[in-house]
Amino acid sequence: MPLLARSVQTPLHVQVRRGAVADLGRILADGRISSGGEVAVVVGPGLGERIVDLLRPSLQSATVHVTTGGTLDAALELAAKLRSGHYDAVVGIGGGKTVDTAKYAASRWGLPMISVATSLANDGIASPVSSLVNDGIKGSYGVHIPFGVIVDLDFVENGPDRVNRAGIGDVISNISALADWELARQVRGEPVDGIAASLARMGAEAILSMPGDLSDDTFVTTLAEALISSGLAMAVSGSSRPCSGGCHEIIHATDSLFPDTASHGELAGLGALFCTFLRGDEPRFRQMAACLARHQLPRTPSDVGLDAEQFARVVQFAPRTRPDRYTILEHLAMTPEQIRQKLAEYDDVLTAL
Structure with a gap:
């Protein structure tokens, strides 16, 4: 054979x-x-x-x-x-x-x-x-x-700490992107590339729980290698799918509606945390929220200068930025009122952590 x-x-x-x-x-x-x-x-x-x-x-x-x-x-x-x-x-x-x-x-x-x-x-x-x-x-x-x-x-x-910290948000957003990819497989039969998923997941898992910060060469090297692995995951799959889901739709929507709000990586971490909340994955949510807090990255819309109404507009607009992509945002297809309700619950849960 x-x-x-x-x-x-x-x-x-x-x-x-x-x-x-x-x-x-x-x-x-x-x-x-x-x-x-x-x-x-x-x-x-x-x-x-x-x-x-x-x-x-x-x-x-x-x-x-x-x-x-x-x-x-x-x-x-x-x-x-x-x-x-x-x-x-x-x-x-x-x-x-x-x-x-x-x-x-x-x-x-x-x-x-x-x-x-x-x-x-x-x-x-x-x-x-x-x-x-x-x-x-x-x-x-x-x-x-x-x-x-x-x-x-x-x-x-x-370099500026804020710039480098943003890469942490981009890496851990892979966890949310991969969950969206799996959702698309279950609902629409979209094929998932296992090698690409593994490459995207490995770096994200390492950064999610790794001690240390940007003052530590070992941590910085691991972050750099995780970002490189994400790039390889996209090359293997032939698309950005293993590293881009609802989290990145939120990035693109924010850039369109409220330009210069925050950097790509900062918005990626925030978008991934919110999408993970929408999925009801409490263990992952807690893990990601702790990682973002540890590295002083945004977790709420107010952390990037958006109020609840503005962020609700972002979430509503987000699916339009990638019409061919199926994520938790398309799956739930929330109305503006439902988005505002979910956002209020999200803030309450974060406050209680």
Whole structure:
């Protein structure tokens, strides 16, 4: 009997350590990505100068491009610049906006892309998706998964705590997303990819109960690896399904109705906790609520500056952001009055914890 197997795309190289940015030239050469360092380095306006100073000794032939990032226009502008040069690869260094911009631009011309994360805000560092704003609306664009993923713990340590804490919310939201995926399997017969689910679940479970915080290298390394695993889960499944359910519908609805309310990861944690409450999964709810509190992440709408009526509007609008996705929000199909009632119960339960 023949054995059937499938091939999945994964980064060729993954490194999570200190000093990775300064050592980038050797990493690219050892990985046979670029022996001469003829790469396009994409940085954001914030850390740009410091990063370039660190890179020059090991990447003297690199061309540096500064991008404001985060929008489709910025990604297309960068892609036009890349077309005029001759590069072995594109190296995106920075936070999520810079990395997503570089991923999209590199994919336009089939160039290998290396993701170098200086913060741990979300799982975009290793995913085959670029989140970019177009005409004021954030959309997800399919791209090639990065050929390499590097996390420099020196930069993470010196970055804003709030930015890095947000990654915790994004990781643990996988638990809610996977519950929604299982619900879709039971109700609609939607197939669940077991490998993708395992990859998404492992990192989330580790962070959910792991002691320590962002001052601990072991915790930060585990968080980085969990975010990378989430990206791999999406690559394996061919969609964002293992990491995106009702929790992410709430993110997109908030971004549409009340822009700049909070970061992606902060809203992911809040959305996941509320969706878990709606499922009536009390053990998981308590576990997630404790994790969010431990890491000073939002648990209630008021924590992100929304009142009950505003959040009710978000929840009502959320299913419209992903019409093809079946989650607990679509399953319950709550009326505005039912949403307000559930939200009041949710606040009461949190207060009693």
